[in-house]
Amino acid sequence: MRRLIRKSDIFLAYVLLQAAALGLMLVDAAVRRSLAEPVLRQRAEVVRVLGLTDLALFTEARYTRNPSLADRHSPFQEHPLSLEHFPSGSVVSPPSHLTLPAGR
Amino acid sequence: MSLIEKHRNIIDYTLSSLGRRKGKTFAVCLVYSFIIFLLASVVFFTQAIKREADLLLREAPEMTVQRLEAGRQTTVPAAYADGIGRIRGVQSVQKRLWGYYFDSLTGANYTVMVNASLNGREGQAIVGSGVLLRGAAEGESRKIQAGDSLPVKTYRGEALMLKVAGILPFASELETADLIQVSERDYRDIFNAEAGRYTDLALQVRNRKELATIATKIVRQYPDTRPILREDILRTYDAIFDWRGGLSIMTMAGALFAFIILAWDKATGLSAEEKKEIGILKAIGWETGDILQVKFWEGVSVSLTSFSIGIFAAYLHVFVGSSLLFEPVLKGWSVLYPDFRLTPHIDAYQLVSLLFITVLPYTVATIIPSWRSATIDPDSVMRA
Amino acid sequence: MITLSNIRKVYNAGRPNEFTAIRDVSLELEPNKTTVLKGPSGSGKTTLLSMLGCMTRPTAGRILLGQREITSLPEKFLAEIRRSTFGFIFQQLNLIRGITVLENVMLPAYPTGERRSEVVARAMALLDLCNLSHKAEARVEWLSGGEAQRAAIARALINGPAIIICDEPTAHLDTALSLEFMETMKRLRDDGKTILIASHDPLVNDSDAVDRIVEIRDGRLVPPKACA
Ligand SMILES: Nc1ncnc2c1ncn2[C@@H]1O[C@H](COP(=O)(O)OP(=O)(O)O)[C@@H](O)[C@H]1O
Ligand SMILES: [Mg+2]
Numbered sequence A: 001m002r003r004l005i006r007k008s009d010i011f012l013a014y015v016l017l018q019a020a021a022l023g024l025m026l027v028d029a030a031v032r033r034s035l036a037e038p039v040l041r042q043r044a045e046v047v048r049v050l051g052l053t054d055l056a057l058f059t060e061a062r063y064t065r066n067p068s069l070a071d072r073h074s075p076f077q078e079h080p081l082s083l084e085h086f087p088s089g090s091v092v093s094p095p096s097h098l099t100l101p102a103g104r
Numbered sequence B: 001m002s003l004i005e006k007h008r009n010i011i012d013y014t015l016s017s018l019g020r021r022k023g024k025t026f027a028v029c030l031v032y033s034f035i036i037f038l039l040a041s042v043v044f045f046t047q048a049i050k051r052e053a054d055l056l057l058r059e060a061p062e063m064t065v066q067r068l069e070a071g072r073q074t075t076v077p078a079a080y081a082d083g084i085g086r087i088r089g090v091q092s093v094q095k096r097l098w099g100y101y102f103d104s105l106t107g108a109n110y111t112v113m114v115n116a117s118l119n120g121r122e123g124q125a126i127v128g129s130g131v132l133l134r135g136a137a138e139g140e141s142r143k144i145q146a147g148d149s150l151p152v153k154t155y156r157g158e159a160l161m162l163k164v165a166g167i168l169p170f171a172s173e174l175e176t177a178d179l180i181q182v183s184e185r186d187y188r189d190i191f192n193a194e195a196g197r198y199t200d201l202a203l204q205v206r207n208r209k210e211l212a213t214i215a216t217k218i219v220r221q222y223p224d225t226r227p228i229l230r231e232d233i234l235r236t237y238d239a240i241f242d243w244r245g246g247l248s249i250m251t252m253a254g255a256l257f258a259f260i261i262l263a264w265d266k267a268t269g270l271s272a273e274e275k276k277e278i279g280i281l282k283a284i285g286w287e288t289g290d291i292l293q294v295k296f297w298e299g300v301s302v303s304l305t306s307f308s309i310g311i312f313a314a315y316l317h318v319f320v321g322s323s324l325l326f327e328p329v330l331k332g333w334s335v336l337y338p339d340f341r342l343t344p345h346i347d348a349y350q351l352v353s354l355l356f357i358t359v360l361p362y363t364v365a366t367i368i369p370s371w372r373s374a375t376i377d378p379d380s381v382m383r384a
Numbered sequence C: 001m002i003t004l005s006n007i008r009k010v011y012n013a014g015r016p017n018e019f020t021a022i023r024d025v026s027l028e029l030e031p032n033k034t035t036v037l038k039g040p041s042g043s044g045k046t047t048l049l050s051m052l053g054c055m056t057r058p059t060a061g062r063i064l065l066g067q068r069e070i071t072s073l074p075e076k077f078l079a080e081i082r083r084s085t086f087g088f089i090f091q092q093l094n095l096i097r098g099i100t101v102l103e104n105v106m107l108p109a110y111p112t113g114e115r116r117s118e119v120v121a122r123a124m125a126l127l128d129l130c131n132l133s134h135k136a137e138a139r140v141e142w143l144s145g146g147e148a149q150r151a152a153i154a155r156a157l158i159n160g161p162a163i164i165i166c167d168e169p170t171a172h173l174d175t176a177l178s179l180e181f182m183e184t185m186k187r188l189r190d191d192g193k194t195i196l197i198a199s200h201d202p203l204v205n206d207s208d209a210v211d212r213i214v215e216i217r218d219g220r221l222v223p224p225k226a227c228a
Helices: A005-052 B003-020 B024-057 B078-085 B170-176 B183-191 B209-219 B232-240 B246-268 B272-283 B289-319 B327-331 B348-374 B379-384 C045-052 C077-087 C102-111 C114-131 C147-157 C175-188
Strands: B063-069 B073-074 B088-097 B098-105 B108-114 B122-129 B133-135 B141-143 B149-154 B159-167 B179-182 B200-204 B227-230 C004-010 C019-029 C032-039 C059-067 C084-087 C163-167 C193-199 C214-216
Touching: A005 B003, A005 B170, A005 B289, A005 B348, B003 B024, B003 B289, B003 C077, B003 C114, B024 B232, B024 B246, B024 B289, B024 B348, B063 B078, B073 B183, B078 B088, B078 B108, B078 B200, B078 B209, B098 B183, B108 B183, B108 B227, B108 C084, B159 B183, B200 B209, B227 B232, B246 B348, B272 B348, B272 B379, B289 B348, B289 C077, B327 B379, B379 C045, C019 C045, C019 C059, C019 C193, C032 C045, C032 C175, C045 C163, C045 C193, C077 C102, C084 C147, C102 C114, C102 C147, C114 C147, C114 C163, C147 C175, C163 C175, C175 C193
Parallel strands: B108 B179, B122 B159, C032 C193, C032 C214, C084 C163, C163 C193
Antiparallel strands: B063 B073, B063 B200, B063 B227, B088 B200, B098 B108, B122 B179, B133 B141, B149 B159, C004 C019, C004 C059
């Protein structure tokens, strides 16, 4: 009779809708990944040919431009007590082969 | 009499009850969505860029050998390359020349490297698509195009005009935005690089299993060198945005803070009205468990809504947009910033982890304070 | 039949503000009768009703609901008894604000897991009986005092309780509404319900709907002869 549609049913539909939307998002991600695959292969080829070792994400300092090639001292600038002053330096963590004990 | 019907009844009541506090519920959802948006953006961004770095840098040189002098990287004599080339298992040694160049006109830092194919084509350059040109007339920087002339200052202070013969693919901008590739002669001319000395060596080995052994041999033979393996590079990028990093810590701290405020509001904010309501429900025959279920569904509906909103917004932000919010942090003081769009390397596992670190604590924070009120005697409602 | 034996209720036991609200009350309440607890304010009427209605436990003594001893039951069972055996009409009515009259009436039936359509039908029938069906979708704060009380009566009846408990039901009603309320109680008793009313309103005490008056003062029963 009265109020055939219950709030709880609407809620259930709402939750299912959200789950479906999240699922769709994952599908969209998969589609984007497969579309990006040839491009990614091309980019990997560029990396191989040029012998690149790093991403050009942070160009502000030597050791952030090439963190994987940075030496043990450059993150300290010219003095062991000088503080980090590049913002990206706080984003990039030091490479593990530098922070791990000698050898590897 | 059915359990499902009972749950539906309780959800009915929960929604009616939430509907009364539209303003507050909306505000909580808004703040909460924003927290999840930030957290999810960080997770999506860092996971995707790590994955991308991993896929790309798998093609990096198997081993890079540097030379150190007084704790700083310095040039490697050609003799080192010959010596290392004779080590068993080393297939090839590439002597590389590259360095950093600060362009005072645009304020950008570039990576200048030698491209052997330009040898003999002096005065020409192949550049990354992010390289800027400062127009003399307009006084403004613009992206460089093929055919442009790029002025580079040599060590003597003279301007060397490099003709842009090619631009590296735009798709590769994340890796190559700041590259300027020149011939070896131009390189030595720009940087006054001593002949017979190189920046570092890139090695290829016959058997990858021998990498560590070869590295040990190199260091034994040339104690002032430092070999960097491809695994080291990959590991560097695997740890690049770890949770101790600025980006993560900042968002986490912010999110945690906002979350504590939300939870605190929940924990202390059980108003007299709400307490009375719990008392009434108990008095008319609701069990403690039923009341906790109301609070449970309340937490679930608010946090699920916020979760979805936050996740979708983060997805759009990171993968459809280009992580606009992170750009200032990542860009820092640098002038160049690669124009890149990340591929959505997300999976159900990430979503479930995000769900657990956000929805679970919020729901618990909703239930706990009511639990205390829900266990008291209902006779208080008999009095005014 | 409800049997109380040597009921005692102490508030704040062991603390300086310890207060004994009910002392050694023994009482038998017959089913299908209207019993009024009469006494001045502060005499312990509400306290006694709370214990009868399984809202709180006596400090000492036993309460039997039929054959069932309820003083030692765990909370879960007490809630079940409150839900199925008692219908409460509180002094402050205690309708839940912000939701509709219909939802308020249906609330005690929610935890039973009964089908919603059946509960809605029953609630509408009760609202009809209380002349309130036109306000089913109204929020409770829009109701007048009389309407609110009728909504509270409908809520008390939704699970078909055997016993109805009313605390000072006429405190906020004018004479006409009070008489109407007593008429309703009379009808319910004639339908077979047991009715318990706490009141010090002469209008209630003198009503012909009342079968028995129990007088209480300072937490003790006043012997019937003394009040005769
Ligand atoms: N929670 C409580 N703590 C302390 N004293 C209480 C409490 N509830 C009631 N009382 C006291 O118990 C006495 C009886 O109260 P009550 O049962 O409400 O009386 P009535 O309903 O007859 O007016 C009053 O003196 C009141 O102050
Ligand atoms: Mg009272």
